[in-house]
Amino acid sequence: MPRITIHDGPGSIEQRMFQQLRPELQEASAAMRNAVYGHTILPWRTFEGVRYRMAIANGCLVCQSLEARTQAALDAGFTESMYEEMDAGSWRESEAFSPAEKLAIDFAERFALDHESIDDDFWVRLHAQYGDAEIVDLTFVAGRFMAFGRLTHVLGLDDSCEVPLQAEDRASVAGAR
Numbered sequence: 604m605p606r607i608t609i610h611d612g613p614g615s616i617e618q619r620m621f622q623q624l625r626p627e628l629q630e631a632s633a634a635m636r637n638a639v640y641g642h643t644i645l646p647w648r649t650f651e652g653v654r655y656r657m658a659i660a661n662g663c664l665v666c667q668s669l670e671a672r673t674q675a676a677l678d679a680g681f682t683e684s685m686y687e688e689m690d691a692g693s694w695r696e697s698e699a700f701s702p703a704e705k706l707a708i709d710f711a712e713r714f715a716l717d718h719e720s721i722d723d724d725f726w727v728r729l730h731a732q733y734g735d736a737e738i739v740d741l742t743f744v745a746g747r748f749m750a751f752g753r754l755t756h757v758l759g760l761d762d763s764c765e766v767p768l769q770a771e772d773r774a775s776v777a778g779a780r
């Protein structure tokens with residue numbers, strides 16, 4: 604249940620929140636979402652692992668739902684059993700994830716839950732798998748999902764928000780990669 608007053612109208616509850624209460628932020632919010640989905644240089648399986656780990660960390664049931672699956676990641680081989688392993692916390696031991704994917708998911712987890720544990724040794728491992736541009740992208744993706752997941756949860760929008768990327772958006776993003 605929203606903790607702020609948002610009137611009914613067209614668009615998702617998040618869109619209405621910005622339109623009604625902070626229209627100055629709506630364009631920036633949309634630009635960040637579009638940048639993350641439309642311009643990521645991460646492989647889609649890696650992207651989805653990070654997105655989904657943040658959904659778990661934030662406790663966002665909408666973002667963990669079947670409707671929130673990133674179609675491009677599914678097309679790239681991110682399977683339902685991979686989601687189940689992430690839900691169970693067994694992704695670290697899974698053979699379904701590559702070492703680079705596991706490292707990105709670990710980064711997302713640390714970013715959300717214990718950023719101080721991203722120490723020098725972790726950076727050595729991260730640089731062994733990813734270039735600097737990919738690390739910036741990974742951090743931006745993790746940050747966006749953590750921030751908006753927390754925003755919707757704190758404001759009580761996560762039980763009524765819509766999946767942020769609708770089917771038609773997914774199709775255009777998938778074609779771009």
